[in-house]
Amino acid sequence: MASISGAAAAPSSAACRLRLRRHILLRPSHLRLRAPHSIADLSRSSSSSSSAPTRAQPLGSRPENGGGVRAVEKDPIKLWERYVEWLYQHKELGLFVDVSRMGFTEDFLRQMEPRMQRAFAAMRELEKGAIANPDEARMVGHYWLRDPALAPNSFLRSKIETTLDRILAFSQDVVSGKIQSPSGRFTSILSIGIGGSALGPQFVAEALAPDNPPLKIRFIDNTDPAGIDHQIAQLGPELATTLVIVISKSGGTPETRNGLLEVQKAFRDAGLQFSKQGVAITQENSLLDNTARIEGWLARFPMFDWVGGRTSEMSAVGLLPAALQVNAFPFFLYVDFIHTLSN
Numbered sequence: 422m423a424s425i426s427g428a429a430a431a432p433s434s435a436a437c438r439l440r441l442r443r444h445i446l447l448r449p450s451h452l453r454l455r456a457p458h459s460i461a462d463l464s465r466s467s468s469s470s471s472s473a474p475t476r477a478q479p480l481g482s483r484p485e486n487g488g489g490v491r492a493v494e495k496d497p498i499k500l501w502e503r504y505v506e507w508l509y510q511h512k513e514l515g516l517f518v519d520v521s522r523m524g525f526t527e528d529f530l531r532q533m534e535p536r537m538q539r540a541f542a543a544m545r546e547l548e549k550g551a552i553a554n555p556d557e558a559r560m561v562g563h564y565w566l567r568d569p570a571l572a573p574n575s576f577l578r579s580k581i582e583t584t585l586d587r588i589l590a591f592s593q594d595v596v597s598g599k600i601q602s603p604s605g606r607f608t609s610i611l612s613i614g615i616g617g618s619a620l621g622p623q624f625v626a627e628a629l630a631p632d633n634p635p636l637k638i639r640f641i642d643n644t645d646p647a648g649i650d651h652q653i654a655q656l657g658p659e660l661a662t663t664l665v666i667v668i669s670k671s672g673g674t675p676e677t678r679n680g681l682l683e684v685q686k687a688f689r690d691a692g693l694q695f696s697k698q699g700v701a702i703t704q705e706n707s708l709l710d711n712t713a714r715i716e717g718w719l720a721r722f723p724m725f726d727w728v729g730g731r732t733s734e735m736s737a738v739g740l741l742p743a744a745l746q747v748n749a750f751p752f753f754l755y756v757d758f759i760h761t762l763s764n
């Protein structure tokens with residue numbers, strides 16, 4: 422990730438989007454996601470075949486798979502040659518993949534090439550919006566979230582970008598105090614959601630949030646009544662300045678609803694108005710979405726049907742909690758980093 426030294430004022434969401442776009446435009450073509458011409462392109466870092474060092478001979482080939490497997494090379498010189506020939510490097514990310522100690526042969530790569538080409542063809546179809554979930558007639562497009570330009574049409578692209586803009590604007594307004602609870606600036610976040618609607622935000626909070634985030638986050642991620650009571654008790658009077666984010670793709674998960682009902686009761690008991698502090702992240706017109714709309718919650722953000730719960734980290738599910746835990750500039754770098762990583 423680029424250095425954040427010299428960071429000045431938080432950029433506007435438009436500036437963030439602009440930089441995201443510029444990043445897409447300026448990205449060197451060799452870094453673009455593409456199907457390699459040959460599977461060997463995947464692993465070879467450099468060197469033409471004519472200048473390639475002599476490769477170790479297969480040591481332990483298995484006749485049943487045509488000799489594609491070999492024992493791991495032990496000779497240090499040959500191992501070094503194998504390392505030099507096959508090291509994959511992505512300079513921009515500082516990512517290196519060393520496959521030299523894996524027991525494969527050239528033959529293995531030749532055998533796999535038709536299968537890989539079929540996989541790349543299937544991926545191309547998927548990326549163009551093919552229905553990959555026939556039971557529910559849904560596309561599978563979570564990777565469009567990381568690069569909206571990949572979305573199969575302008576409608577979807579604009580939905581992704583608009584949502585990203587709204588997340589940035591809302592989180593900046595909450596962190597700066599422009600949007601407040603009736604009792605003052607928001608000081609913490611309570612996330613209610615389970616499974617795919619909790620794991621990504623928990624991981625990011627654990628891995629990336631600063632030691633003293635603008636808003637500290639807590640999670641209710643199961644229906645254990647003692648656990649729910651514990652989180653509410655830990656907040657104590659801070660409930661009055663807690664932003665409650667209710668996350669559910671389907672909007673009807675009973676565990677999440679139980680958590681919501683318990684928290685709403687705690688608000689009532691404390692004489693607080695939940696709607697002034699509640700945010701919903703869910704599919705449009707779900708039970709949760711309709712509840713939030715009818716009760717007039719502070720905000721609603723969409724979850725798309727073409728994003729699986731377990732791959733929703735770069736949707737509002739993951740980005741809103743992340744944006745609220747860091748100030749806007751590092752959040753932008755986070756989006757930028759994920760974008761680079763995915764390409």
Ligand SMILES: O=P(O)(O)OC[C@H]1O[C@H](O)[C@H](O)[C@@H](O)[C@@H]1O
Nearest residue numbers: 615616617618669670671674730
């Ligand atoms: O996001 P929701 O619709 O509330 O679903 C939340 C979770 O519910 C269950 O635990 C499913 O097994 C998970 O795959 C899903 O992520």
